[in-house]
Structure formats: C-alpha cells, structure tokens
Amino acid sequence: MALIDLCYRCPQCGHDPMSGEGDAAWCASCGIRIERSRGRLLLSLPGRDMPFQVNAADLCRRIDEHGGPITRATRDDGTVEYSARALISWRVSEQAVRYRGVLRGFAESMGSAIPGTITVDRERVHVDCGDRQAGSWRHLDLGAVQASSSSLQLSLPDDQLVQLRFLDDSPRRWETLMRRLIAEAYEGAGRGRVVEFQPRIVTRW
Amino acid sequence: MVGGWYTVFRVTLGWAGRVLARCRVAGRSHIPREGPFILVANHESILDPLLVQSNCRRTVHFFTKSTQFGANALFRWFLPRVAAIPARRYRVDPQSVRTALRALAHGDGVGIYLEGERSWEGALRPFRRGSIRLILKAGVPVVPCCVSGTYNAWPRWTRSSWRAPVWVRYGEPLLFGIHDTRAERESALEPTARRLRQALLALAVEPPDRPRSTGA
Numbered sequence: 001m002a003l004i005d006l007c008y009r010c011p012q013c014g015h016d017p018m019s020g021e022g023d024a025a026w027c028a029s030c031g032i033r034i035e036r037s038r039g040r041l042l043l044s045l046p047g048r049d050m051p052f053q054v055n056a057a058d059l060c061r062r063i064d065e066h067g068g069p070i071t072r073a074t075r076d077d078g079t080v081e082y083s084a085r086a087l088i089s090w091r092v093s094e095q096a097v098r099y100r101g102v103l104r105g106f107a108e109s110m111g112s113a114i115p116g117t118i119t120v121d122r123e124r125v126h127v128d129c130g131d132r133q134a135g136s137w138r139h140l141d142l143g144a145v146q147a148s149s150s151s152l153q154l155s156l157p158d159d160q161l162v163q164l165r166f167l168d169d170s171p172r173r174w175e176t177l178m179r180r181l182i183a184e185a186y187e188g189a190g191r192g193r194v195v196e197f198q199p200r201i202v203t204r205w
Numbered sequence: 206m207v208g209g210w211y212t213v214f215r216v217t218l219g220w221a222g223r224v225l226a227r228c229r230v231a232g233r234s235h236i237p238r239e240g241p242f243i244l245v246a247n248h249e250s251i252l253d254p255l256l257v258q259s260n261c262r263r264t265v266h267f268f269t270k271s272t273q274f275g276a277n278a279l280f281r282w283f284l285p286r287v288a289a290i291p292a293r294r295y296r297v298d299p300q301s302v303r304t305a306l307r308a309l310a311h312g313d314g315v316g317i318y319l320e321g322e323r324s325w326e327g328a329l330r331p332f333r334r335g336s337i338r339l340i341l342k343a344g345v346p347v348v349p350c351c352v353s354g355t356y357n358a359w360p361r362w363t364r365s366s367w368r369a370p371v372w373v374r375y376g377e378p379l380l381f382g383i384h385d386t387r388a389e390r391e392s393a394l395e396p397t398a399r400r401l402r403q404a405l406l407a408l409a410v411e412p413p414d415r416p417r418s419t420g421a
Contacts, residue, residue: 001361001362001363001364002362002363003362003363005362006325006326006360006361006362022363022365023363023365036360036363036365036367038367038369039357039358039367039368039369040357055327056325056326056327056328056356056360057326057327057328059326060325060326094293095275097271097274097284097285097291098285099207099285099286100208103300103304104285104289104290104291104304105271105290105291105292105293105298105300105301105304106271106291106293106298106300107271107272107273107274107275107291107293108271108272108275108293109275110272110275143295143296144294144295144296146294146295146322147322148270148272148294148322149272149361153294153295155295155296159296161295172325172362195334196333196334198294198295198321198333199293199294199295199296199297199298199335200296200297202334
C-alpha cells in the first residue's frame, strides 16, 4: 500500500501514472510532489519552496475530473484495453463461524495466490493465471465488484470469487475502472443505471 | 451472547485509544442504557472499530468483512470474542442479518458501517442499501457515531500510522419505526439514508490541521 494507490495519476496535470514510494508520490511530467507528513498531506509545486496542505477528497476529485482511470485505459482508436499483473486467488470453500456453539456467519477460505494478469476491455474481463478457473467473463455477468483492503474482489458466475492483489498497480484505479466499465455495459445494454456494486450489482431506471 | 473477553478487550482497547490515540469521546450518554439499538458509524480507518466499540459501554455486535475471519489464526480467535458478525460483502448474506436480528432480540446493540468499507479519501461515501433496509426492518433506536481524525492517523492507503488527535462523538438516537413490508422499506430508503447522512455529518469534527474540502 502506498500513496500512489490513492493518487494513481497526477491531480495537477493528469499525467498517468504517478511515480512514488510509500507515503510520497510525484509527477514525472509537471513535477508536483505529494507527501504525507505528520498525518497531513502536503503538496509541493515545482519552483516553490513552501508546500501547502491538501485534502485527500480534493485530490481524488481532481483525478476524476481528469478522467480517472479511463484515459490511460483508452487507446488512440477509442477502444478500451488495460491490464495489470496481480497475485490471483480463488475462493476454495466457506467455513461456518461459530462462537459458543452458535452460528454467527460464514467466512471464505481463499486458495493460494498465483501470479497472473487481469485485462479488461469494454465488454469483458479476462483473468489469466494458468489455473483451470481462469477465464473471461462479460461485465454484464459479474455479480459484484469491490476493493478489499489492497485487493480487488470480483464475484463471478457460478458462485466463484476471485481476489486480485496488484503487484504494481493501484487497487483504487482498478475498482474505479471496473465500476465505470460495468456501469457503461449496463447502460449500453439498456439495463439501467448501476446504483450499487456490492454485495450485488443493482440497477435503477 | 458474548463472554468476559468482550469486557476485557473493551476496557483495554478503550484505555489504549484514549492514551495512545489521544481519543476524545463525547455523547456517550446518548447510548441507550438498556434494550436493543443500532450503532451506525462512518469508516475512515482501520482504527475505527477499536475506538467506536471500546468507547461504547454496551455490547455491540459489529458487521465485519468475512475475509478478516480467515486472515490468520489470531483474528479467527479474536473476532468472535469481540462480537464481530462475519458479513460476506461479495454476495447477499442472509445469515449475517439473522445473527444481527438475534443480537437485537437478545437486547444487545448491533454496529454497522453504513458505507460498507473504509473510505479511500476520508469523505463519507454512499451508504449501502442493505444496511438501511436492516435499520428499517429492525425498528430499534439508531445511534449515529462519527469518528473524526482517524484518517489523519492511519488512512487506508498506507502501512504507517501517526499519533493524530481523534474524536468519537455519539449522537442522539434516531427513530425510524418498523417497516414490515418490503414496499414500506423501499419507499423509506432514500429519506432514511439522507437523515442518517445529515446526523453523521453534524457530528463530524474537522481536525484543526486538516484543510476543509473546497468542494470545487
């Protein structure tokens, strides 16, 4: 986890991706630097000595105004294709959680993580890790999408659950990208506006 | 429904929160002394569960993402003892709702993070509709609780924490009434969410060293 998980592209000029390490991020294009210091986010502009304090919500809003993750995922011909390396694990079972003999609920057990890639386009998401469960699914067939800590979880058809821990990309970027593409797929198919992505995708007219 | 471990952890973590996290608490008198209630809170940091639950004198069964129960052996042992209810976030989970309703029937409190996850940017996110439906179905008093400052202390996107001042403020209980039918719950969904959002925002403390969002 790092600041570039939050600021995956430059809030100032929109350059994508931001560079960074730990609690610092910097833009290779315009030269701004954002750093967490004593719990505060400080932004330094190139050529100015004094950093000033910024609000994380404002940084995220600026990133969204620049197009969020869509710009980098869109090719010159207008098609969308984006991929990233990830450690991929699949749910192997669900176990009952009991306390003092009373059932409180269920928790999933995830299998071992395998290195692989996730690729998305406007229609589908492809998960490739050399495992028999790997495959490709239409956005319209996904059950839910959510970020869990630093991972992305996708609910797939046939009650499958895949969890992706990105090796060199931002889970927030992927959460936003997946949700946008799914929302566009639903609207494109005339199935309404997505109002909720978890625990299941819900649409409204 | 919970044993002595709950009290041990509540007292220990409450002390740690006040001393180590410089946590200031207000409005505890709004928590009902007896009878069922639902505690709703915002969620900015991994510290929130410790601070919200440990500063509440009543037993509160909090919905907790189910992946935490499988994270490691310590969590598997610890979480049921602090009355955590495993909730599968990738599907509708009727068992977690049953467990919550059973806790309310027993006269305990149930805790819900209405956003369903930690905020990336420290701002209140949209509320989960299923959580609002549970509130409307249960019909018990709802105590809003706003945690401020934990985003500065330990935001979601970093591994490092900072000893920033933290506020936990409990608000006056809200009553929404029992909505027995699905149609009643659906029609009350939006106004209830709006009222809860207003209640949480009204309790928020803007940390002195954190700039207000420009909203621009």
